Amino acid sequence: MEQSGYRTPTHIPLDLSKPSHERTSSLKYANEVLDIEYVCLSRIREPLALVGGYWNMDPEIICRVTTGMLETAISGIEKMRVFFASIYDLPGLCDETREDIELFLNRASAWVKVNQIYYY
Helix, strand or coil, X not given: CCCCCCCCHHHCCCCCCCCCHHHHHHHHHHHHHHXXXXXXXXXXXXXXXXXXXXXXXXXXHHHHXXXXXXXXXXXXXXXXXXXXXXXXXXXXXXXXXXXXXXXXHHHHHHHHHHHHHHHC
């Protein structure tokens, strides 16, 4: 495991051209929830935990998102964004999954920005 708290892309199943139904569904569900204006932390915990589990993320990231206070959850979401940014350009990733990842990166970033305003 690396210092940044996420597993390297080599821990992800190699055949990303045919992602599992669970991985794609969890990412789409998280994107739908993150698209809700002013969605609270308690509402996004479960979808983000599913994303973390199905995408084989470090358990520390999942724990931060699911059990931490707002500041800890924001840190976990940022680590999820780093994880997805690291696999975005991998060869063999299908276009639909790449679009879902891009959407997640944008929506998670927006959620973090809105909630940091209220936290700090």
